[in-house]
Amino acid sequence: MRIDKRRYYHLDWYLILNGLFILGIGLMNLISATSSFSSGSWNFIIKQLIAFILGLGLMLVVMYYDYRIIANHSKWIYAGGIFLVILVLVIGLAAGGARRWISIFGFSIQPSELMKPILVIFLANMLYEKKRQNVPLSLKDIAKPLLWTLLPFVLILKQPDLGTGIVIILVSFSMLWYVGLKKSTYAVMFGVGAISPFFAWHYLMKPYQKMRVLSFINIDADPAGFGYHAKQAIIAVGSGKFLGKGFMNGTQHKLQFIPEHHTDFIFTVFSEEWGFVGSVVLFALFISFINRCLKIAMNAHDELGAIIAFGIASIFYVQFTINVMMAIHLAPVVGIPLPLISYGGSSLISMLMSIGLLLNISTRRYMF
Amino acid sequence: MKEEKYTSKYKWCTLVLVLTMTVLLIRLWDLQIMRGTEMRKLSEQNRIRVKKVVAPRGIMYDRTGKVLADTRPSFNIYLTPEDIKDFSQTVDGLARLIDCDREDIIEKMKAMSGMPPSFPIKIKSDIPMDEVAKVEANRVYIPGISIQIEPKRNYPYAASFAHVIGYVSEVSDDELKDKKKYKDYSPGDYIGKYGLERAYEKDLRGIDGEKRVEVDAMGREIRTLDVIEPIPGNSLHLNLDLDLQLTADKALETRRGAAVAINPKTGGVLVLASRPGFDPNLFASGIKKKDWQTIALDKAHPLQNRAIQGGYPPGSTFKILLALKALDLGIINEHTSFHCSGGFPYGNRVFKCWKKGGHGTVSVHRAIVESCDVFFYNVGLKLGVDRIHEIGDILGMGRLTGIDLPAEQKGLIPSTEWKRRRYNQPWYEGETVSVAIGQGAVWLTPIHLAMLSSFVANDGKNFKPQIVNRIVSPEGKVIKTFEPVVNSELKLKPGVLKLVKDGMRGVVNEPGGTAGASKVQNVLMSGKTGTAQAGSQSVGLGDHAWFIAYAPSEDASIAMSILVEHGLHGSSAAAPIAKSLTETLFKAKPDIKEAKVHENR
Numbered sequence: 001m002r003i004d005k006r007r008y009y010h011l012d013w014y015l016i017l018n019g020l021f022i023l024g025i026g027l028m029n030l031i032s033a034t035s036s037f038s039s040g041s042w043n044f045i046i047k048q049l050i051a052f053i054l055g056l057g058l059m060l061v062v063m064y065y066d067y068r069i070i071a072n073h074s075k076w077i078y079a080g081g082i083f084l085v086i087l088v089l090v091i092g093l094a095a096g097g098a099r100r101w102i103s104i105f106g107f108s109i110q111p112s113e114l115m116k117p118i119l120v121i122f123l124a125n126m127l128y129e130k131k132r133q134n135v136p137l138s139l140k141d142i143a144k145p146l147l148w149t150l151l152p153f154v155l156i157l158k159q160p161d162l163g164t165g166i167v168i169i170l171v172s173f174s175m176l177w178y179v180g181l182k183k184s185t186y187a188v189m190f191g192v193g194a195i196s197p198f199f200a201w202h203y204l205m206k207p208y209q210k211m212r213v214l215s216f217i218n219i220d221a222d223p224a225g226f227g228y229h230a231k232q233a234i235i236a237v238g239s240g241k242f243l244g245k246g247f248m249n250g251t252q253h254k255l256q257f258i259p260e261h262h263t264d265f266i267f268t269v270f271s272e273e274w275g276f277v278g279s280v281v282l283f284a285l286f287i288s289f290i291n292r293c294l295k296i297a298m299n300a301h302d303e304l305g306a307i308i309a310f311g312i313a314s315i316f317y318v319q320f321t322i323n324v325m326m327a328i329h330l331a332p333v334v335g336i337p338l339p340l341i342s343y344g345g346s347s348l349i350s351m352l353m354s355i356g357l358l359l360n361i362s363t364r365r366y367m368f
Numbered sequence: 369m370k371e372e373k374y375t376s377k378y379k380w381c382t383l384v385l386v387l388t389m390t391v392l393l394i395r396l397w398d399l400q401i402m403r404g405t406e407m408r409k410l411s412e413q414n415r416i417r418v419k420k421v422v423a424p425r426g427i428m429y430d431r432t433g434k435v436l437a438d439t440r441p442s443f444n445i446y447l448t449p450e451d452i453k454d455f456s457q458t459v460d461g462l463a464r465l466i467d468c469d470r471e472d473i474i475e476k477m478k479a480m481s482g483m484p485p486s487f488p489i490k491i492k493s494d495i496p497m498d499e500v501a502k503v504e505a506n507r508v509y510i511p512g513i514s515i516q517i518e519p520k521r522n523y524p525y526a527a528s529f530a531h532v533i534g535y536v537s538e539v540s541d542d543e544l545k546d547k548k549k550y551k552d553y554s555p556g557d558y559i560g561k562y563g564l565e566r567a568y569e570k571d572l573r574g575i576d577g578e579k580r581v582e583v584d585a586m587g588r589e590i591r592t593l594d595v596i597e598p599i600p601g602n603s604l605h606l607n608l609d610l611d612l613q614l615t616a617d618k619a620l621e622t623r624r625g626a627a628v629a630i631n632p633k634t635g636g637v638l639v640l641a642s643r644p645g646f647d648p649n650l651f652a653s654g655i656k657k658k659d660w661q662t663i664a665l666d667k668a669h670p671l672q673n674r675a676i677q678g679g680y681p682p683g684s685t686f687k688i689l690l691a692l693k694a695l696d697l698g699i700i701n702e703h704t705s706f707h708c709s710g711g712f713p714y715g716n717r718v719f720k721c722w723k724k725g726g727h728g729t730v731s732v733h734r735a736i737v738e739s740c741d742v743f744f745y746n747v748g749l750k751l752g753v754d755r756i757h758e759i760g761d762i763l764g765m766g767r768l769t770g771i772d773l774p775a776e777q778k779g780l781i782p783s784t785e786w787k788r789r790r791y792n793q794p795w796y797e798g799e800t801v802s803v804a805i806g807q808g809a810v811w812l813t814p815i816h817l818a819m820l821s822s823f824v825a826n827d828g829k830n831f832k833p834q835i836v837n838r839i840v841s842p843e844g845k846v847i848k849t850f851e852p853v854v855n856s857e858l859k860l861k862p863g864v865l866k867l868v869k870d871g872m873r874g875v876v877n878e879p880g881g882t883a884g885a886s887k888v889q890n891v892l893m894s895g896k897t898g899t900a901q902a903g904s905q906s907v908g909l910g911d912h913a914w915f916i917a918y919a920p921s922e923d924a925s926i927a928m929s930i931l932v933e934h935g936l937h938g939s940s941a942a943a944p945i946a947k948s949l950t951e952t953l954f955k956a957k958p959d960i961k962e963a964k965v966h967e968n969r
Binding site for chain 2: 239251
């Protein structure tokens with residue numbers, strides 16, 4: 001692999017350092033979050049580090065090939081992604097009542113995580129021509145992208161993995177918005193958006209999912225069940241007070257009052273131990289990171305790069321916002337990892353590859 | 369690339385980011401700053417549970433240091449409502465694992481509904497080891513259930529000491545309502561309910577400790593943060609004698625009755641037995657409804673301590689009292705004699721002597737030895753009921769003796785004043801005739817008659833009966849010693865006591881004595897039989913048998929009072945018990961091994 005010196009020079013060091021900061025915080029936090037497990041933190045940290053190295057390698061691969069070449073092959077990448085998602089449903093490993101993982105060479109991977117950046121490239125490739133023409137999308141124009149979004153959405157919902165499904169839908173919508181929509185398209189989308197919750201409530205949602213929504217509205221409706229997680233989570237966050245209880249001193253997670261505290265509820269661990277101050281710093285790092293993604297989109301060489309970068313920014317934004325809001329009871333409990341912080345190899349690798357795409361786009365911003 | 373339209377999109381994005389940051393920060397401010405202290409407290413409560421460490425109750429020893437009541441570890445099942453995840457999973461799961469109905473568990477929970485959900489509810493006490501193992505193995509499936517090892521009261525001699533030692537049981541809801549008296553108690557605590565356990569509750573209870581433990585969401589203890597060790601209760605060293613008590617209890621086992629033995633020189637109670645009895649151990653591990661009903665509804669009233677609560681006419685044992693008073697007043701002397709022809713005409717009826725042919729002409733000695741009724745009819749009439757009442761009251765008969773047990777009952781030795789107060793009627797002389805032989809309106813408990821026997825045994829001085837000798841702290845420091853308290857000390861006319869004592873020695877040791885069959889080898893025992901007509905409720909069941917006694921006849925160290933309900937004759941039913949008590953006391957002492965060999969035979 002020959003690396004162009006100019007490209008090295010043009011690497012977005014802001015993004016890299018910002019991302020590394022978040023990652024560093026994530027690893028440190030993981031030590032505390034997993035310290036109460038019988039297997040000890042070490043086991044988790046090693047696994048996460050292996051995923052990091054693997055992700056770093058894949059990131060370099062993603063960076064090496066021009067994003068336009070990657071986009072040209074997006075159909076096949078998409079097909080591969082869909083294949084893996086279907087494979088999960090067939091031979092997936094079940095855990096906690098859901099099939100989300102497949103085992104490859106002893107590693108269990110979660111294809112739905114990889115589906116997020118794949119869909120972003122695939123949709124960008126589909127839409128960038130429209131954006132270049134600067135034509136707002138009509139209903140007919142968005143039909144195809146929506147259909148290709150719904151396919152993985154439905155498959156992922158089947159696992160069931162509502163969280164990832166929601167991320168995919170929201171990312172897809174934000175990309176369409178970014179490309180530009182006709183007024184009539186907005187109208188119809190809002191209309192459908194208004195009815196769909198009722199539809200979903202009556203026909204799609206499973207009782208446990210409804211229960212989560214109900215206990216979100218009234219946290220005391222089921223304090224021993226779904227409300228329990230939410231309640232314990234805000235107790236953890238609130239008990240951090242201004243400066244936090246200190247690294248490794250959180251009690252809520254250590255005593256296992258919060259389930260999934262090393263994955264989806266990881267923010268509670270951080271906030272309990274680092275308090276308001278730490279949380280503000282973490283928020284700032286995320287907002288700054290997302291803002292930097294948007295900058296990359298803004299300064300991208302072409303529309304394709306801009307849409308991809310915006311899509312990646314959306315992934316980060318949607319996951320960060322919903323995850324944190326869930327932890328502080330501003331959103332119902334739903335399984336979405338906090339990017340670069342939550343434990344989970346697939347999520348980390350997927351995020352690192354996304355960053356690879358961003359760097360890919362930013363280093364090639366001056367190319368013609 | 370940087371057309372107006374698209375930069376406006378970035379403006380929107382920036383707006384969204386700022387908005388998001390604002391919302392998150394407001395919420396965080398609310399949770400961590402505004403409500404931070406409250407949340408911190410909640411998280412502390414979450415992880416820290418205060419658990420009670422029950423103090424071991426004080427031990428009771430007999431006068432030779434043998435353990436009569438102690439504690440042993442027991443496994444108790446607790447349920448903490450707050451830790452339950454799925455109600456039916458935990459409750460049904462537990463009901464399947466241990467011998468306990470679902471309804472019982474729910475009832476227990478309901479009874480505690482006023483307590484905070486983090487308060488553990490005791491579901492079952494003293495579960496067997498196999499249930500402990502089952503529950504421990506299934507802990508994960510029944511969140512909220514925990515097993516605590518706690519001291520449990522243990523009565524090694526079960527029913528033999530039931531009435532005197534009493535029992536402990538869980539403090540009742542009614543008791544807890546009395547906030548003032550029971551302010552130190554909470555549901556599930558044990559409290560002395562009967563006997564010494566109740567009388568000395570304050571000393572025996574000790575002070576419960578506290579343990580602060582960190583628990584996880586399942587309620588499992590992660591680690592102990594700190595412990596305030598419990599302070600065990602003070603132990604009681606009793607005046608009771610294990611061997612004597614067991615002897616008395618064994619003799620009474622198949623009957624209804626009571627036996628009291630007192631050290632006449634101190635008032636220390638050596639024996640206080642009552643039958644039928646009950647097993648106090650049943651109460652200590654949370655009595656089952658069925659067992660309670662069996663005991664409470666038993667027509668024989670096993671919960672009654674006949675020794676201090678059972679009122680019976682004293683029969684001929686009462687004659688000793690009359691003899692004392694009449695001799696002291698000089699109404700009779702040792703030569704005064706009355707003729708007994710088997711009957712005593714008074715008014716328009718004839719009061720009979722128990723011996724059909726009569727005793728002939730008898731003086732006080734023969735009258736006591738042979739228990740001549742006619743002699744005492746005469747003496748009674750000469751004395752008058754008020755003087756009988758007076759001496760009885762001085763000796764501690766009829767009133768409360770002040771024994772250190774709860775719920776002692778009064779008896780009755782009538783007087784003219786009593787009759788006026790009670791019935792607003794004058795006393796009739798004819799009634800005195802009945803009273804003279806311990807019948808009529810006379811009601812006394814076995815402890816009352818023990819006061820009489822100890823008075824004679826100790827040559828005119830008796831003491832308040834006391835069961836507890838001293839209270840000793842867990843470290844072995846004597847906290848309180850109960851010194852003998854004089855009940856009455858009379859300067860009787862010289863020779864009076866000797867006359868009465870000679871008579872009582874004759875009852876057992878002279879030819880024609882009513883308790884001649886109970887003569888003891890090696891030791892001289894003195895006594896007086898009594899046969900009392902049972903009340904109108906128990907017609908046909910036969911008379912009550914009494915025997916009061918002391919031994920050795922000179923310088924006595926034991927004074928007794930035995931009652932056997934419907935035992936027919938004092939001589940045949942009650943006296944042998946006094947005999948075996950005396951034998952036990954004076955035989956077992958020198959060589960305990962020999963006594964054991966005896967038992968094995």
